[in-house]
Amino acid sequence: MKATQEIHAKFSRSLLHPRYWLTWFGIGILYLLVLLPYGVIYQIGKTLGLLSMKIAKRRVVIATRNLELCFPDKSEQERAQLLRENFISTGIAIFETGMAWFWSDRRIAKHSTTIGVENILEPQEHNQGVLLVGIHFLTLELGARIIGLARPGIGVYRPNDNPVMDYVQIKGRLKSNKYMLDRRNLKGMIRSLKQGEMLWYAPDHDYGPKNSVFVPFFAVEKAATTVGTSILVKMADPNIVPFTPKRDKKGYTLVIQPALVGFPKDDETAAAAFMNKAIEKEILQAPEQYMWLHRRFKTRPKGEPSLYD
Template sequence: MPKNQILPEFTRQLLHPRYWLLWFGIAFLYLIVLLPYPWISSLGRGLGRFAMRFMTRRKMISRRNIELCFPNMTEAQHEAWMIKNFEATGLAVFETGMAWFWPNWRIEKWCKIQGIDHLDVGISEKRGVLVIGIHFLTLELGARIIGIHRPGVGVYRPHDNKLMDWLQTWGRLRSNKFMLDRRDVKGMIRSLKKGELVWYAPDHDYGPRNSVFAPFFAVEKAATTIGTSILARMANPLLVPFIPKRNDDNQGYTLIVQPPLEGFPTDDEIAAAIFMNQVIEQQILLAPEQYMWLHRRFKTRPSGEASLYQ
């Protein structure tokens, strides 16, 4: 086992009554994903619509993000998009179970991949590959699809709940060689220098530390991590974006791997943030209703500016 492996130990403590409700939820999720995929899809969308009645704060955040990014859309379009986003969010719950519990043959039956050869360019050039993953609601499934074809290094945030931390790590190790804490920048650099594929998501607002402000869609000042710039400068990897796109009419999924990016400005953090946000925008527009709009993407504001979520 690699020394960077983070694999929580399964102990008797995880069978404590405090976890019984969660165990019930895990068992329910496992049983749901045994169903035919069209049934899973219908149940997931229904779950999203049901949850929308109670998740009023997340409804506000989703609608507000869409309004901020696409101000030229009508109010009715914003509302329709928000509803589709909640349907996709409900299905994402079951897609996580699919990513963790489905056997490889079932993943490959419902999940096709385009451009897988773009991940092999790093081998021929003897360079690591920074796989630019974006927070689509299908991200867990996307990571599993890539892992089946080209196993790499997963980057994650340890869960506060010990049982969930064990489960998500176990699930993600089905398609990753090992996992790294997202704060372990040195570990990512080492892995890239060894020629590994490292999954990295630079599209969320991670707070003011190690961030700069750059345009994101119609929002002029969006806090954007400089992590991509650091990794690119220190390890000189190829930057390869991908998107796991849910197809229409219950036709499964297509994971689209883009060609390696060219012209990334490693010597200017603001220019790098602008460049990367433009790349992220292009990926989101391939399936905008499937993006994680429920996240407060613009929670960090420049000093003195009011919150955009009031």
Template sequence: MTHLPRFTRSLLHPRYWLTWFGIAALYLVVLLPYPVIYRIGCGLGFLAKRILKRRVKIAHRNLELCFPEMSEAERQRHVDGNFRSVGMGVMETGMAWFWPDWRMKRWCDVSGVNEIRALQAEKRGILLIGLHFLTLELGARIFGIHTPGIGVYRPNDNPVIDWLQTWGRTRSNKSMLDRKDLKGMIRALKNGEIIWYAPDHDYGPRNSVFAPLFAVEQAATTPGTWMLAKTTKASIVPFVPRRKPDGKGYELIILPPENNPPLGSPEETAAWMNKIVEKCIMMAPEQYMWLHRRFKTRPEGAPSLY
């Protein structure tokens, strides 16, 4: 059972004052009109690209590995756009945590909700596939406004951020589960709940099988999708929260449910899941989180890709 963080007086200790200052600044910024927020976010991304040199190299390398046919000029355009999304991701986190529902609905279009409600009417559990887009926080908030579910998360090392992100994410969703709480996930899915689940990160050699992802033949991929789908018979529903161009708002695209995934082995399911991951990423490639070392874990004896 996951115990969610609660607000206590210890969070007001002077050691956290700088964190609270940053939170207050973000809160004030997201009170501004959205077109202004958009310009600030893009500007912040421009600055981040000049400061986070190591992350720029990782983004370049990931794009090179996934799309070897891409020209250097095109790759550079993707990285530039990706860092604009990094800056906007900070703004969108504040929007997700602090905006009222009416303001979220004003700037966000949603498609595919009826399919979710039909599955809920059948009392079927839903494994909601939410990738690590930079719009991640905003997407979870938008989805929860229409069909609340349960999020899966990694507790933050900073207790103030841990409390705030939990508070923000449960504004329009039911609860949160630690990503290690597999029993909690299984229980919720068997009870017909929606579980937000991200299968697109590298979770290390102990928690991975290897499957193709774009041009990388052996990408470390979680076997969790196989285990959860096989155990609970949940419907698998991918969704993409996508920022519209030029500060025109957002669209949340819920893809058709996958009710009969291949479950012959963890590797088979991982390869199938990675095809869905590819499809989702290509719906908003510059908004994906290319900054982490997605291909850090390698098969035994294989050289590092970074």
């Protein structure tokens, strides 16, 4: 598959090979579980999340360290409570992926409220592209589906190594997107934005040293941050619109912010720091629902020690 292609879901008989039967079985179980009432799904996810704290010890260590690095002013007790809530959120997120892929539009709408939808609709009425800043909340998959009810966009994703999971993932995401683009497809992203499309884009992870600069992220002074946002803004001049999907026991509130103002187009380092500040603001709306389980600060400036040793 070439990175320049628009990606659509394509089924083939090879996906029915016995080597994939276990994958299909797991997908089937997830499909059946998300047919349950939302309150039941929430409680099962909560239980699973708390259980994972006892099993996934390495992830507990990573999340604990991230919270220490980002929130040094919080007490140890406060961070411990945040960690517990984060693992609960992680357990629920497993089912939210299935909800995003398998729920009907009617059921998605029943359990969600969207605030600020005009911030993505108005620019597109004037044929202006929208760079939708999809921060890695654990609710992100479902948040993208909720936005798709208002306006389908263009999804950016990393292909899954398992072809069955890749097929199901693409098929599920196409319920809220016109098509998908490989995350390496910079030309495709620029083209879609110039055509006035809404492009889902997540600049908040550590993508390695290539095409990154070191700027502050919360209390970490040198966090590897992609310069990809600068490239897209320079080439396509889109509206930059963050959004946050927040969960509670009754459902989801999706907050779409007004377009960011003051993006420093001529300075990649300043632009990366600007984006991190915007991302921090969104994370603080629901910090327990952010993906703290990955090593956000694994890339360090040359000669500096790891923050996870």
